[in-house]
Amino acid sequence: MVQNIDQDASQSHRLNPIMEDKVSPDWSSKKVCVVGAGMWGLAAARELRREGLDVAVLEQSGGVGGQWLYDAATDGGDPLGLAGVHSSIFASLRLNSPREMMGFSDFPFRPSAAGGDARRYPVHGELLRYVRDFCDVFGLMDAVRLNTRVVRVAMAPPRRDGSLKWTVTSKRDGEEVETEEVFDAVVVATGHYSQPRLPSIEGMDRWRRRQLHSHSYRVSDSFHGEVVVIVGCSLSGMEIALELLCVAKEVHLSAKSTEEDMVAATSKMLSRHGNLHLRPQVEHLREDGRVVFDDGSCVVADTVVYCTGYNYSFPFLETEGKVTVDDNGVGPLYEHVFPPSLAPSLSFVGIPSKVILPQFAEVQARWVAHVLSGRRTLPSPEEMLRAVEEHAASMEAAGTPKRRTHDLLLDLEQCDEYGERTCGFPRMEQWKKEILRSSFSGLLDDIETYRDGYRDSDLVRHGLRHDGWTNEKDVGDDEEHASLPA
Secondary structure (H helix, E strand, O other), rough: OEEOOOOOOOOOOOOOOOOOOOOOHHHHHHHEEOOOHHHHHHHHHHHHHOOOOOEEOOOOOOOOHHOOOOOOOOOOOOOOOOOOOOOOOOOOOOOOOOOHHHEEOOOOOOOOOOOOOOOOOOHHOOOOOOHHHHHHHOOHHHHEEEEEEEEEEEOOOOOOOOOOOOEEEEEEEOOOEEEEEOOOOOEOOOOOOEEOOOOOOOOOOOOOOOOEEEHHOOOOHHOOEEEEEEOOHHHHHHHHHHHHHHOOOOOEEOOHHHHHHHOOHHHHHHHOOOOEEEEEOOOEEOOEEEEEEEOOEEEOOOOOOOOOEEOOOOOOOOOOOOOOEEEOEEEEEOOOOEOOOOOOEEEEOOOOEEOOOOHHHHHHHHHHHHHHHHOOOOOOOOHHHHHHHHHHHHHHHHHHHHHHEEEEEOOOHHHHHHHHHHOOOOOOHHHHHHHHHHHHHHHHHHHOOOOOOEEEOOOHHHHHHHHHOOOOOOOOOOEEEEEOOO
């Protein structure tokens, strides 16, 4: 059964010129649906409300936080992780970016006054606490519908005024009735770390021992005494390897030549752990348990863990082919946000990867809100499509594969320019850029220790004091900061 809720009473509208000070009266009464209540979706909800728009946030889980809402359950019935568990976080995960970088522009990620993990790189639960606090402080929970799964988002039947609207079909947990509502705009903010991307390796379908994607890894208990092959020398691959080294008999980390930076970061790991081995790419899996590598070597393994990334997936979205996913390139999307032929009523926040969160979420959310309110206008559909095509052509000329379409690769200047160009977002302070670059350099130098010992420059120490992070006197350049206990 479908319950229909259509509160459309709108008139036709046009976007105001760029940076008009007043919100368009036509859009201020419009309804906007945000799909997902993770960091991206909550950022969108706040910015849309600031522009006076009526917002509903639909979230399939029982709480806000998205990926950071840790779920001890795994895709047990499908160990390769395709059965639908959303979170990919494992139990001991610590953040890999400094907390000083991981707050909204007007809501710093301070240590909790009531205890918790005050370290610069805290455990994941500390960030979930912060996201919940953000939601409470800015009064967003009354816009969030928890335990509500979006079943379908499709273009509504044409209106007499020619405006494009969207029919959103949703279903609450435990209810048989599906609900249909018509919205003036939809913002897709579902993230892209839930649908595992698996490699194509000969013999995967016939290998009878345990295989799982990192999406389904939670704790190391079941790996005692095993020989484990980890496919993919990504950050998650290295961190899971480090955790398994404490319990497994052997861990073999298989890397492609394209992962050279991360491979270099394994040198100190290899020198410290005699049961860790660096291997080339896996060629095939044998039914007798052997894992054969490109160089002809092999190992008999108990488990293969695939740390091979994730796919973009929007199974609920119907656009009549106007937005597609091809080899992890979502498009066409102008500036990774707006489909030219459906803008501005359909937008995406959270498509780019390798960006600074939540700052980049705030940038994209603010841009979408400004466009929908009329503060800013978009180029014509033809101009937007031409820009998308030019970007694709430049990637192809540079030899960049399509699956890297949305990788911004932590380019801080590019992110600054993006924010200025799209919504006038202020540039990141230099001390924050320095602390981030130092963090990344530390990770590449020694992934095991960079979170727990670090040196801050004079610029960073001044920035920390100026922004209220510390009142302590300067620490000498030759002294390391020790992390506080969890």
